[in-house]
Amino acid sequence: MTTIINRLNQVQEDGHFSGTVLVKKEEEILVMESYGFASRSEQIENKPDTRFGIASGCKLFTAVAICQLVEAGKLSFETKLQECLKYSFIHFDQDITVHHLLTHKAGIPDYFDEEVMDDFEELWIKNPMYLIRNLENFLPLFQNEPMKSGVGEKFHYNNAGYILLGLIVEQVSQRPFSEYVKENIFKRANMKDAGYFEMDSLPGRTALGYIDFPDGTWKTNVYSLPVKGGSDGGAFVSVKDMSNFWHALMDHQLLRDEYTRKLLTPHIQVNENSYYGYGVWIQKKGNEMFKYHIMGYDPGVSFHSAFYPSFSIQTVICSNKSEGAFAMMKAIEEEIVAQRLIK
Numbered sequence: 001m002t003t004i005i006n007r008l009n010q011v012q013e014d015g016h017f018s019g020t021v022l023v024k025k026e027e028e029i030l031v032m033e034s035y036g037f038a039s040r041s042e043q044i045e046n047k048p049d050t051r052f053g054i055a056s057g058c059k060l061f062t063a064v065a066i067c068q069l070v071e072a073g074k075l076s077f078e079t080k081l082q083e084c085l086k087y088s089f090i091h092f093d094q095d096i097t098v099h100h101l102l103t104h105k106a107g108i109p110d111y112f113d114e115e116v117m118d119d120f121e122e123l124w125i126k127n128p129m130y131l132i133r134n135l136e137n138f139l140p141l142f143q144n145e146p147m148k149s150g151v152g153e154k155f156h157y158n159n160a161g162y163i164l165l166g167l168i169v170e171q172v173s174q175r176p177f178s179e180y181v182k183e184n185i186f187k188r189a190n191m192k193d194a195g196y197f198e199m200d201s202l203p204g205r206t207a208l209g210y211i212d213f214p215d216g217t218w219k220t221n222v223y224s225l226p227v228k229g230g231s232d233g234g235a236f237v238s239v240k241d242m243s244n245f246w247h248a249l250m251d252h253q254l255l256r257d258e259y260t261r262k263l264l265t266p267h268i269q270v271n272e273n274s275y276y277g278y279g280v281w282i283q284k285k286g287n288e289m290f291k292y293h294i295m296g297y298d299p300g301v302s303f304h305s306a307f308y309p310s311f312s313i314q315t316v317i318c319s320n321k322s323e324g325a326f327a328m329m330k331a332i333e334e335e336i337v338a339q340r341l342i343k
Contacts, residue, residue, distance in 0.1 A: 019319030022239035038207035052318035055296025058235035063279025111141035132226035166231020189248035191241035207320035209300020221300030304329040
């Protein structure tokens with residue numbers, strides 16, 4: 001695997017990547033490399049057991065939680081939003097279902113709409129990020145806004161929809177969302193370092209997120225994100241945690257075969273070869289599933305992870321900078337294709 005590591009070292013040098021990279025084939029670790037600092041001020045280096053924020057990468061955890069509740073008979077994918085949440089959404093279509101929320105086709109407004117907003121930090125001018133500590137705190141950001149499109153009309157990536165899914169998990173399970181995920185996903189998948197941590201009380205071995213400026217200065221992302229992540233993003237994991245998650249998911253430790261297949265079904269075609277399942281992106285080559293992958297980008301966070309089903313290969317790229325994970329992911333994929341580990 002020397003050629004892959006050499007390639008990654010070059011990408012790191014070109015883009016000053018900061019984070020940890022894992023490439024694994026079945027039980028064999030092909031690459032495990034760390035770069036940069038978890039704390040620049042203290043010169044603490046990133047390591048294989050460093051925890052990183054993964055932003056929207058954890059939408060898949062929310063989708064698994066919903067599928068578990070459906071599997072348990074406490075919910076269905078066709079259950080309507082108005083039937084499973086106590087909150088008022090005066091402008092929302094009455095026909096929105098759990099399936100619509102999972103596949104980003106509910107047509108609801110988003111609290112951060114990338115089509116009209118460029119800077120995530122704009123959100124916190126009127127709604128201080130230090131007050132966002134539970135899922136209900138997100139509701140004022142979108143619950144009284146008009147529909148963006150007709151329900152089921154089109155795919156529109158939507159963070160607010162996954163906040164609603166997290167609230168459904170809470171209402172159905174009668175437990176806080178983060179506790180439900182900890183007990184039913186993180187523990188079952190042996191994700192020992194994973195958690196929804198608060199930005200003002202991060203545990204040890206957790207990387208601070210960094211936002212770099214053109215003049216060479218930087219700041220951390222502590223004032224750029226909600227103080228505690230929610231069901232649309234914000235969990236922290238190590239690369240080993242994420243690897244263990246893929247193993248547990250594909251080995252049906254989290255869901256029975258029927259519901260694992262439902263989760264990984266390409267429900268929505270986004271473009272020519274790209275599809276969306278439940279909380280997961282899916283890329284096809286011809287009629288074959290090439291990879292299941294998740295990604296996350298926030299100020300001070302970039303993340304990519306994939307599972308290649310035909311080759312039992314996992315890749316995990318966690319970075320504590322706003323950019324860098326995509327370049328690493330692309331380099332890894334090109335190298336493992338070139339070495340015929342995948343085709």
